[in-house]
Amino acid sequence: MYPAPFEYHRPGSVEDAIALLTTYEDDAKLLAGGHSLIPLLKLRFAQPKHLIDVRHIASLSGVREVDGAIVIGATTTHATLERSPLLRQMLPILPEAASQIGDAQVRNMGTIGGSLAHADPSADLPAVMLAVGAEMTAVGPRGARTIRAEEFFVDLLTTALASDEVLTEIRILVPAVGTGGAYEKYPHPASRYALVGVAAVVTLAGDAMQRAQIAVTGIGSTPSRAREVERALAGRPADAETIAAASSHVADGIEVRGDLTGPAEWRGAVAREHAARAITRAVQRARGEWATGARSA
Amino acid sequence: MTRISLTVNGITHEHDVEPRMLLVHYLRDTLGLTGTHVGCDTSQCGACTVVLDGERSVKACTMFAVQAAGAEVLTIEGLAHDGTLHPLQAAFREEHALQCGFCTPGMIMAAYGLLRANPHPSEAEIRAGLEGNLCRCTGYHNIVKAVQRAAQEMEAPSTDQAGREGRVFTPVSVAPVAAD
Ligand SMILES: Cc1cc2nc3c(=O)[nH]c(=O)nc-3n(C[C@H](O)[C@H](O)[C@H](O)COP(=O)(O)OP(=O)(O)OC[C@H]3O[C@@H](n4cnc5c(N)ncnc54)[C@H](O)[C@@H]3O)c2cc1C
Ligand code: FES
Ligand code: FES
Numbered sequence: 427m428y429p430a431p432f433e434y435h436r437p438g439s440v441e442d443a444i445a446l447l448t449t450y451e452d453d454a455k456l457l458a459g460g461h462s463l464i465p466l467l468k469l470r471f472a473q474p475k476h477l478i479d480v481r482h483i484a485s486l487s488g489v490r491e492v493d494g495a496i497v498i499g500a501t502t503t504h505a506t507l508e509r510s511p512l513l514r515q516m517l518p519i520l521p522e523a524a525s526q527i528g529d530a531q532v533r534n535m536g537t538i539g540g541s542l543a544h545a546d547p548s549a550d551l552p553a554v555m556l557a558v559g560a561e562m563t564a565v566g567p568r569g570a571r572t573i574r575a576e577e578f579f580v581d582l583l584t585t586a587l588a589s590d591e592v593l594t595e596i597r598i599l600v601p602a603v604g605t606g607g608a609y610e611k612y613p614h615p616a617s618r619y620a621l622v623g624v625a626a627v628v629t630l631a632g633d634a635m636q637r638a639q640i641a642v643t644g645i646g647s648t649p650s651r652a653r654e655v656e657r658a659l660a661g662r663p664a665d666a667e668t669i670a671a672a673s674s675h676v677a678d679g680i681e682v683r684g685d686l687t688g689p690a691e692w693r694g695a696v697a698r699e700h701a702a703r704a705i706t707r708a709v710q711r712a713r714g715e716w717a718t719g720a721r722s723a
Numbered sequence: 724m725t726r727i728s729l730t731v732n733g734i735t736h737e738h739d740v741e742p743r744m745l746l747v748h749y750l751r752d753t754l755g756l757t758g759t760h761v762g763c764d765t766s767q768c769g770a771c772t773v774v775l776d777g778e779r780s781v782k783a784c785t786m787f788a789v790q791a792a793g794a795e796v797l798t799i800e801g802l803a804h805d806g807t808l809h810p811l812q813a814a815f816r817e818e819h820a821l822q823c824g825f826c827t828p829g830m831i832m833a834a835y836g837l838l839r840a841n842p843h844p845s846e847a848e849i850r851a852g853l854e855g856n857l858c859r860c861t862g863y864h865n866i867v868k869a870v871q872r873a874a875q876e877m878e879a880p881s882t883d884q885a886g887r888e889g890r891v892f893t894p895v896s897v898a899p900v901a902a903d
Contacts, residue, residue, distance in 0.1 A: 428743055428745075429743045430743070431741065431743055432743060433742060434725050434742035434787070434789045436789075436792075457790075460786060460787070460790065461766065461785055464766075464785050464786070464787070465765065465766055465785065467743075468764070468765075477742070479790060481790070505779070509840075528855065529769070529854040529855025529856075530780055530833065530836065530837065530852055530853075530854065530855055531769060531780050531781050531782045531833065531836075531855045532766070532782075532855065534775075534779040534780060534781055534836070535781050535782075535785070535786065616767070617767075618854070
């Protein structure tokens with residue numbers, strides 16, 4: 427299967443990439459790892475006339491700590507997230523989720539920025555971004571702006587990014603002491619995408635859950651925060667009863683998809699179970715039982 | 724057409740290619756390196772796996788040749804050295820890790836990438852590491868054994884000029900492969 431013909435561009439900087447986007451407007455598409463875009467091009471679901479490859483822009487890649495935040499460049503691959511010592515210590519939920527994406531070859535090419543910008547309803551990292559409260563930096567001809575994860579994922583394959591903007595980096599505050607996070611996934615048996623994925627980040631104050639951010643992917647048209655679960659956890663004791671009761675709300679307000687792999691009721695049930703598992707492990711990590719570092723989510 | 728230059732199995736090539744040409748077709752049709760197979764053409768089966776820049780296994784059906792410009796590509800044809808099979812190739816032979824052989828080049832290149840990232844993988848890590856490669860014949864068991872065996876052989880301290888470790892195994896003659 428061959429895509430429709432296109433011209434290939436390899437800009438050396440974000441500015442050059444934006445200039446190309448401005449020149450070619452709707453005829454252009456950014457290309458990162460290509461592991462969502464190339465399959466679409468082969469099927470001719472998309473036929474851009476210009477592909478702008480951002481994978482070689484050095485400033486867009488890497489994980490670093492800056493002023494109490496972890497900053498991840500948009501073209502950082504899933505494989506790099508998986509192995510990053512900084513993330514493993516500070517934010518183990520992210521390597522945990524990244525290591526479950528597709529397979530080794532997919533993780534070697536696929537990038538966090540591509541995954542977020544593509545906004546597949548069954549992708550893993552969007553749920554993690556919502557749970558950790560990430561902020562995305564988008565740079566376009568009008569300058570840079572920050573988009574909070576909650577505003578970033580708008581709908582099926584739709585984000586708040588404008589067509590002439592480049593997602594440059596993702597910023598996540600280093601979690602407070604007593605915070606733990608975990609990602610639980612039920613992969614599609616063939617594609618490995620999430621039939622259900624739940625990301626949970628919990629901050630404990632003594633035995634109580636002071637704060638909980640829970641996000642779910644795979645079941646609706648877009649990943650979303652599970653507000654009802656969060657409300658049912660906040661301020662309550664971090665015990666199995668509370669977690670089970672709260673998890674029953676994970677699909678509240680979501681029109682759960684049913685398809686060949688299973689009806690909507692089944693997906694909802696899997697989501698509830700995975701929410702309980704994710705929250706339970708997040709609490710364990712917050713208590714230090716799972717932590718690999720002092721401050722870990 | 725876009726002019727690209729890249730290194731494949733240590734040899735630098737320069738060609739004008741259509742940007743939409745997949746890396747796997749460049750290797751097979753332009754360079755005549757047909758060891759890299761096309762199984763599914765939909766990023767699922769791993770038959771097209773090659774190694775990029777010495778360590779990253781990638782699916783050459785999900786990458787354009789232009790994206791590989793400036794990179795070093797290693798294919799199955801680049802593994803044997805002076806008529807001697809690479810430890811992975813030898814181990815696949817010894818352990819009966821192939822039947823029809825269609826998945827084998829991709830399987831070996833994926834295993835190569837796996838061992839670069841993790842020279843001492845457990846059985847579970849080998850199975851997880853080869854998740855992106857489908858085999859319809861062997862049932863995977865002997866493939867896992869072959870990778871374990873190769874990992875042990877490659878542990879041996881000797882290093883050849885190409886920097887490839889541990890060639891302590893019975894040498895096997897193979898016909899030299901013409902590149903370009
Ligand atoms: C076999 C297979 C299995 C997979 N399994 C999973 C899985 O289990 N879980 C999962 O989450 N994902 C999975 N994926 C998808 C994979 O994670 C992709 O790599 C990812 O979704 C897209 O990242 P990319 O870098 O490849 O982006 P590309 O495909 O290059 O781009 C995707 C989209 O994002 C845009 N884009 C890319 N970078 C930027 C940027 N910096 N700024 C603005 N827009 C940008 C592009 O224009 C394009 O529209 C799988 C893919 C394959 C092929
Ligand atoms: S041919 Fe590339 S993954 Fe199947
Ligand atoms: S040996 Fe036949 S597909 Fe693997």
